[in-house]
Amino acid sequence: MPISVAIVGSGPSGFYVAEALIKSGADVAIDIIERLPTPFGLIRGGVAPDHQSTKRVTRAYERSALTECVRYYGNVELNRDISIEELRNTYDAIVLATGMPGDAKLGIPGDDKKGVIGSATFVGWYNGHPDFKDLDPCLNTANVVVIGNGNVAIDIARVLVKTPEEMVEADLPKGVAEAIQNAPVTDVYMVGRRGPVEAKFTNVELREMGHLANARAVIDPSDLPDSVTGDWSDRDRRLRERNLETLKEFVAAPQAEKPKAVHFTFFAKPVEILGGDRVEGIRLEKTRVANGRAEGTGEFFDIACGLVIPAIGYALQPLAGVPMDEERGTIRNTDGRIAEGLYTAGWAKRGPTGVIGTNKPDGVAAAEAILQDIKEGMKPGRPAFEALLKSRDIRWVSYADWQLINEAEVANAAPGSPREKFVTTEDMLDLLAN
Numbered sequence: 001m002p003i004s005v006a007i008v009g010s011g012p013s014g015f016y017v018a019e020a021l022i023k024s025g026a027d028v029a030i031d032i033i034e035r036l037p038t039p040f041g042l043i044r045g046g047v048a049p050d051h052q053s054t055k056r057v058t059r060a061y062e063r064s065a066l067t068e069c070v071r072y073y074g075n076v077e078l079n080r081d082i083s084i085e086e087l088r089n090t091y092d093a094i095v096l097a098t099g100m101p102g103d104a105k106l107g108i109p110g111d112d113k114k115g116v117i118g119s120a121t122f123v124g125w126y127n128g129h130p131d132f133k134d135l136d137p138c139l140n141t142a143n144v145v146v147i148g149n150g151n152v153a154i155d156i157a158r159v160l161v162k163t164p165e166e167m168v169e170a171d172l173p174k175g176v177a178e179a180i181q182n183a184p185v186t187d188v189y190m191v192g193r194r195g196p197v198e199a200k201f202t203n204v205e206l207r208e209m210g211h212l213a214n215a216r217a218v219i220d221p222s223d224l225p226d227s228v229t230g231d232w233s234d235r236d237r238r239l240r241e242r243n244l245e246t247l248k249e250f251v252a253a254p255q256a257e258k259p260k261a262v263h264f265t266f267f268a269k270p271v272e273i274l275g276g277d278r279v280e281g282i283r284l285e286k287t288r289v290a291n292g293r294a295e296g297t298g299e300f301f302d303i304a305c306g307l308v309i310p311a312i313g314y315a316l317q318p319l320a321g322v323p324m325d326e327e328r329g330t331i332r333n334t335d336g337r338i339a340e341g342l343y344t345a346g347w348a349k350r351g352p353t354g355v356i357g358t359n360k361p362d363g364v365a366a367a368e369a370i371l372q373d374i375k376e377g378m379k380p381g382r383p384a385f386e387a388l389l390k391s392r393d394i395r396w397v398s399y400a401d402w403q404l405i406n407e408a409e410v411a412n413a414a415p416g417s418p419r420e421k422f423v424t425t426e427d428m429l430d431l432l433a434n
């Protein structure tokens with residue numbers, strides 16, 4: 001009997017586990033369980049809509065999905081449709097590759113005001129994730145403050161200031177694209193609590209900010225040191241030197257008459273969100289970096305704005321029946337092992353860092369652990385799983401169903417755009433019913 005494996009989550013981390021199991025040549029039956037009808041997790045719902053080339057990695061995931069021993073079960077939610085305990089009774093191994101879907105909290109006074117929208121929520125909204133389709137994005141403001149100096153912050157800033165022409169090849173849902181284009185936003189402040197050397201942007205993403213049609217990159221030259229100092233690995237030092245060079249080029253470039261601006265605001269940490277029920281501004285404290293850490297200087301300043309987007313990382317929503325590592329904010333695991341027959345991979349295992357490819361070694365590690373621990377299939381697997389879903393009247397979405405949804409999205413696309421996304425599960429299920 002094949003070893004039956006359920007992978008919960010169809011993002012990169014889940015698909016790399018499947019790929020590694022397939023490549024191992026072991027006798028396995030792999031079921032990928034996903035709560036949305038659509039596969040690919042953050043590739044569809046997180047990667048920026050104007051970075052379509054990054055999304056092409058799904059071609060490799062599709063090859064895994066179409067492999068004989070693999071089945072896809074979309075629209076099946078853990079702890080809504082099936083419990084961990086039931087999965088453990090059904091499968092020899094379960095891999096939780098559920099990512100980190102929640103927003104990390106700023107934890108400062110006023111961070112619950114209307115108009116503070118975490119990056120997972122805001123990015124989910126502009127990427128057409130069904131969970132966020134009804135979000136009021138609070139875009140009726142000239143100034144937006146994005147907290148954080150990572151790639152997610154830069155994605156958000158860029159999407160907010162690009163022109164419609166620059167977004168032609170993107171796959172924002174039509175209503176979202178209109179909301180952004182019609183918004184009066186002119187100035188995006190990207191706030192880093194540390195300096196340009198400590199910023200986590202990768203250089204390709206940073207350079208792009210110097211080539212926007214309608215928005216200039218604004219930097220206070222006194223924030224830029226002559227060179228990179230500090231204790232960095234060679235690789236990190238090179239990355240930081242490149243970033244510093246790019247920021248200096250932005251300063252040196254003639255300030256073209258572009259109507260919008262992205263302000264790189266370094267050495268400032270948020271201390272309070274200002275306003276009544278809604279955001280009216282943010283109070284920041286100037287910082288200095290000592291031993292790699294941001295220290296407050298006691299000097300404060302305010303930025304008036306109607307929207308604050310903390311892009312400061314993600315949080316795991318606890319899963320019933322799964323132990324949490326409160327300190328690291330991940331599922332409690334030892335090298336991907338949670339308990340007998342229960343494994344994890346990706347952000348749920350190690351936290352929200354790294355690029356898409358960082359999940360690949362995780363996938364290999366999870367597959368190796370499974371094949372070390374389990375020598376033969378003992379549990380009923382797929383037939384028992386399907387019987388359970390049928391007994392509960394659950395309409396799961398197969399990979400062939402997803403291909404139909406995909407075809408319809410591609411057919412509905414505006415000229416230049418790769419797809420017009422369905423943003424509700426109901427619309428996708430209606431399409432399949434007809």
Ligand code: NAP
Nearest residue numbers: 148149150151152153193194200311312313352353354355
């Ligand atoms: P990130 O790279 O870890 O950046 C988080 C930023 O938030 C950092 O600047 C951090 O500052 C700041 N921060 C954290 N807590 C804060 C607080 N309480 N107050 C103020 N600032 C705070 O995370 P991310 O941007 O969410 O990205 C997640 C991962 O996805 C990263 O590995 C990223 O490279 C990857 N990603 C890649 C791409 C791409 O390749 N194009 C696109 C999107 C995301 P400190 O440094 O001081 O902690």
